[in-house]
Amino acid sequence: MHSIREIFGFIRSQKPQVVVGSIAHVNRVLSVFRFIFRKVIFIGREASVDLIIAKYTNKNRVKYWKLYKNYYRNLHYVICQSDDMADDLVNRYNLSEEKIVLINNPISVDIPMKSNTEQSNDVKRFITIGRFNLEKGHDRILRTISKLNIPFHYTLIGDGPEKQNIFDLAEELQMRDKISHIPYTDDVGKYLAQNDLFLQGSFVEGFPNTALESCVVGTPVVAFKCMGGTREIIENDINGYIANDTEAYLQCIKKALNKDWDPSKVRHSVMRKFSKEIILPQYEDFFQGLREKHNI
The missing domain is CATH 3.40.50.2000 (Glycogen Phosphorylase B;)
Structure with a gap:
């Protein structure tokens, strides 16, 4: 919450064509910014299954964000890490499947195999x-x-x-x-x-x-x-x-x-x-598709 002004200022000064958020509370803020920066494509990357995680979330936090409970609808796209996550957003928030992009997490660390x-x-x-x-x-x-x-x-x-x-x-x-x-x-x-x-x-x-x-x-x-x-x-x-x-x-x-x-x-x-070799090209294809679809 303390960074809203800084994020707003950065977007206004740098004028990006695409903004991606990967933290829930940041995504909520970006969903509001969409109506201010109308030429920017806003994308949220979801990290959990909202239907279930809400049962374990602090009640004050839930109340605080009640205004933004349907924020997904205001984002241009939502990147989901799993099938269940995507299904939850489509079924619970009635999101169009065209908004949903399914890309699993890549293996991002180089860990040797055990013997x-x-x-x-x-x-x-x-x-x-x-x-x-x-x-x-x-x-x-x-x-x-x-x-x-x-x-x-x-x-x-x-x-x-x-x-x-x-x-x-x-x-x-x-x-x-x-x-x-x-x-x-x-x-x-x-x-x-x-x-x-x-x-x-x-x-x-x-x-x-x-x-x-x-x-x-x-x-x-x-x-x-x-x-x-x-x-x-x-x-x-x-x-x-x-x-x-x-x-x-x-x-x-x-x-x-x-x-x-x-x-x-x-x-x-x-x-x-x-592996990174499998997952990263999926991100590249997605962003290339954005360029072609939105002429950016």
């Missing part, structure tokens, strides 16, 4: 990376793995408002000594390579980059079924499993631990669909 020797034997190692928010579902992961009757260690990387609740639950489940916490790291690949499974508990995702990066490393993912791009990344028995509920999640973890995963095949499953 087979990095997989643990006696103590199984799990990892979750993500902000400690309610929608990330850390609690249902903890409740599920507490039922495992094998030696394991669980690494949590991230921070956020649910941190205390997460570790209080770990104490309640008598598994705090099995958990390591790293608030932040620049070396995600190293930690992903050290673990047997990446566990995703999310109730909603946009296009989960950490799950994608785990597959790039060669570490399979066990995720709950949720709205968002998870099902476009995870292929059962190829690079992980998707479970419908907590009991199925537990069985998927056991199944994944008993499978002899080939890191190169896990990596290939996502590189063939989401």
Whole structure:
């Protein structure tokens, strides 16, 4: 909100032909600017499934932005990262499909693949990376793995408002000594390579980059079924499993631990669909199409 004047001034002075926003509150502001800068094409890049994420959003924030709840309609185009995201906008806001541009997130980091020797034997190692928010579902992961009757260690990387609740639950489940916490790291690949499974508990995702990066490393993912791009990344028995509920999640973890995963095949499953060489040309084609359609 504090940057509205600066964004306005920049657009007025630089006179761009196209403006792209990639943060929700910025996109809302751009949707208003469209009526001021009528010669500019405004594009928003959506990051999550609005229908679900709204359930986990601060109520004051929702009230504050009530005026802009249909802001998508005012943008010329909306770039969506997943099929569910696109369907949500079309069905919930009655957007024209011509406004929707579906482009998945690219694999934007160069992470080396793990070797087979990095997989643990006696103590199984799990990892979750993500902000400690309610929608990330850390609690249902903890409740599920507490039922495992094998030696394991669980690494949590991230921070956020649910941190205390997460570790209080770990104490309640008598598994705090099995958990390591790293608030932040620049070396995600190293930690992903050290673990047997990446566990995703999310109730909603946009296009989960950490799950994608785990597959790039060669570490399979066990995720709950949720709205968002998870099902476009995870292929059962190829690079992980998707479970419908907590009991199925537990069985998927056991199944994944008993499978002899080939890191190169896990990596290939996502590189063939989401590498920069695949995704970036889609952006180039989109912007080239804008030039031709709008004579810019």
